[in-house]
Amino acid sequence: xxxxxxxxxxxxxxTGGAGFIGxxxxxxxxxxxxxxxxxxDMSTGSLSxxxxxxxxxxxxxxxxVAAAISxxxxxxxxxxxxxxxxxxxxxxxxxxxxxxxxxxxxxSAILNFASVAALPILIASTSxxxxxxxxxxxxxxxxxxxxxxxxxRWSYACSKAIDEYLALGHYRNSNLPxxxxxxxxxxxxxxxxxxxxxxxxxxxxxxxxxxxxxxxxGKQSRCFCDVRDVVAALPKVMNEPSCAGQVFNxxxxxxxxxxxxxxxxxxxxxxxxxxxxxxxDQAYGPGFDDLRRRQPDLRAIQTAIGFEAAIPLExxxxxxxxxxxxxxxxxxxxxxRQIAEHxx
Ligand SMILES: NC(=O)c1ccc[n+]([C@@H]2O[C@H](COP(=O)([O-])OP(=O)(O)OC[C@H]3O[C@@H](n4cnc5c(N)ncnc54)[C@H](O)[C@@H]3O)[C@@H](O)[C@H]2O)c1
Numbered sequence: 001x002x003x004x005x006x007x008x009x010x011x012x013x014x015t016g017g018a019g020f021i022g023x024x025x026x027x028x029x030x031x032x033x034x035x036x037x038x039x040x041d042m043s044t045g046s047l048s049x050x051x052x053x054x055x056x057x058x059x060x061x062x063x064x065v066a067a068a069i070s071x072x073x074x075x076x077x078x079x080x081x082x083x084x085x086x087x088x089x090x091x092x093x094x095x096x097x098x099x100x101x102x103x104x105x106x107x108s109a110i111l112n113f114a115s116v117a118a119l120p121i122l123i124a125s126t127s128x129x130x131x132x133x134x135x136x137x138x139x140x141x142x143x144x145x146x147x148x149x150x151x152x153r154w155s156y157a158c159s160k161a162i163d164e165y166l167a168l169g170h171y172r173n174s175n176l177p178x179x180x181x182x183x184x185x186x187x188x189x190x191x192x193x194x195x196x197x198x199x200x201x202x203x204x205x206x207x208x209x210x211x212x213x214x215x216x217x218g219k220q221s222r223c224f225c226d227v228r229d230v231v232a233a234l235p236k237v238m239n240e241p242s243c244a245g246q247v248f249n250x251x252x253x254x255x256x257x258x259x260x261x262x263x264x265x266x267x268x269x270x271x272x273x274x275x276x277x278x279x280x281d282q283a284y285g286p287g288f289d290d291l292r293r294r295q296p297d298l299r300a301i302q303t304a305i306g307f308e309a310a311i312p313l314e315x316x317x318x319x320x321x322x323x324x325x326x327x328x329x330x331x332x333x334x335x336x337r338q339i340a341e342h343x344x
Contacts, residue, residue, distance in 0.1 A: 016084030
């Protein structure tokens with residue numbers, strides 16, 4: 001525990017608030033006047049992600065969600081954003097049990113905590129829940145299609161789908177005002193490439209003059225949305241009463257192939273590095289199952305809060321590069337060093 005809670009004003013709880021999206025959300029909420037309590041076990045997050053946040057408006061609880069909420073009173077909060085999760089293809093494949101347990105048990109615990117005070121709660125889900133459905137773009141009420149259980153990548157999708165079932169169960173049984181957000185590929189400064197996130201990996205390689213490794217044939221496509229567009233939308237979803245009990249896609253619907261993304265990174269940063277195709281088996285081990293396209297249908301969130309992604313990908317790439325150059329390496333090892341330094 002880094003500091004004690006003040007008992008005077010109501011606060012917003014952000015789990016996973018030292019992570020990539022969570023730290024940008026915490027920054028946004030504190031700038032808008034909220035006092036934010038961040039609960040994060042620093043497994044993939046870092047205190048250094050929160051250095052830009054006004055410390056007078058921030059309380060950090062360095063613990064798992066279940067451990068932290070046993071010390072907190074739900075009546076002290078106005079709302080909860082639950083972003084803590086095991087995230088990233090590499091991590092999910094390397095730690096299948098931890099992924100499922102973190103994503104399901106911690107979500108169950110925070111939903112029970114929210115229920116005690118009937119707190120509005122936003123649950124971070126993912127476009128992965130659609131699985132490998134070939135219907136595009138993905139709309140919230142579409143069927144989900146998963147690969148066989150031997151392919152552990154689908155355990156992330158299933159664990160997040162269970163989170164959605166749990167949240168919707170609380171909404172139906174006790175009218176708990178839950179909101180579920182299915183994030184599509186969210187990108188920006190502070191995202192780390194170590195766990196399989198594609199854009200920081202590409203930017204880092206380009207900056208280091210190394211070959212950019214594109215997994216598969218590179219023709220698979222994704223849509224990338226800047227994290228600052230994404231976090232600005234979350235309080236709007238939280239504050240709009242008609243969003244209770246609803247599931248929303250959130251992201252950008254402009255598609256780009258991964259090979260084109262690699263070239264775009266090189267062009268944007270003025271780097272001339274080779275682009276190398278790496279078979280999935282080599283990148284992730286045998287039996288890796290991927291999907292060719294992933295594009296959100298954004299009509300529901302546009303209708304609910306008027307969401308439009310505004311920051312161009314080129315700007316995001318420049319900002320990621322600037323952040324990497326300013327803070328050094330983007331690997332977890334360096335993050336661990338930064339945390340240790342911050343705590344000293
Ligand atoms: N980044 C994306 O493109 C993307 C896409 C889809 C969904 N999401 C979802 O958004 C949320 C945030 O993802 P992110 O990209 O910021 O990842 P991240 O890894 O940067 O953030 C997750 C945070 O949760 C923390 N955490 C993990 N387990 C915890 C536990 N048991 N208790 C407390 N804290 C714990 C980590 O330390 C980290 O700070 C996740 O729920 C993720 O599933 C992200």
